[in-house]
Amino acid sequence: MRLPLTAHTAKPWRIHELTPDFTVEDVWALPTPGGPGEFPRLLAQFSGSGFPAGAPGIVRVLWEARWKLGRVFGWDDEDGGLGARVPTLRDRFPDDLRTAPTGPDLGELPFDPLYQLDDEWAAEMANRTVHGVLHLSWVPDGTGGYRGQMAVLVKPNGRRGAAYMAAIKPFRYLFVYPALLRLIERKWQESELEEA
Numbered sequence: 001m002r003l004p005l006t007a008h009t010a011k012p013w014r015i016h017e018l019t020p021d022f023t024v025e026d027v028w029a030l031p032t033p034g035g036p037g038e039f040p041r042l043l044a045q046f047s048g049s050g051f052p053a054g055a056p057g058i059v060r061v062l063w064e065a066r067w068k069l070g071r072v073f074g075w076d077d078e079d080g081g082l083g084a085r086v087p088t089l090r091d092r093f094p095d096d097l098r099t100a101p102t103g104p105d106l107g108e109l110p111f112d113p114l115y116q117l118d119d120e121w122a123a124e125m126a127n128r129t130v131h132g133v134l135h136l137s138w139v140p141d142g143t144g145g146y147r148g149q150m151a152v153l154v155k156p157n158g159r160r161g162a163a164y165m166a167a168i169k170p171f172r173y174l175f176v177y178p179a180l181l182r183l184i185e186r187k188w189q190e191s192e193l194e195e196a
Helices: 040-049 059-074 158-195
Strands: 023-029 114-117 120-126 130-140 146-156
Touching: 023 158, 040 120, 040 130, 040 146, 059 158, 130 158, 146 158
Parallel strands: none
Antiparallel strands: 023 146, 114 120, 120 130, 130 146
16 A cells, blocks of 8 residues: 655654655555564565566566666666765765664665664665665554555656656556565465464
């Protein structure tokens, strides 16, 4: 379920210290009901979700089309990424985050892990269109339990980056996010059955 941006911005997440020049693009409640100590389980499942390979065909086609366009237009060339076009957010870390674990790698997803804490994890990516952050957290659900929450923060690269974000928005909402949320829910339910 899509949430208001304040579901992310009103919380005292450490990512706020690192991204004052970023915009919160999306916030989603994840279908992962659980208890207070289950954030590591969410991270393990998210990193091993098999997305986009396990997503419906339309998502895989869109994903491949995006990477083909990136090759044609040079969006993903090394000189347009982290450490080249933009410095990594690690350069903004306060001392205590420098020693925090980075957490899991996301496999096929082009994000580099930044840090993992008890209830939040962040990863970043950059190309010629945008510098982006994927933020996962573990939050009270209002009924005595907890659930995952996902936020996407972006810093578009000029007008081209803003146009790119506007162009992909309908595809994200119609295809990518729904497929990702269904995959997360299915994996979460499967793991509950395995533990039972």
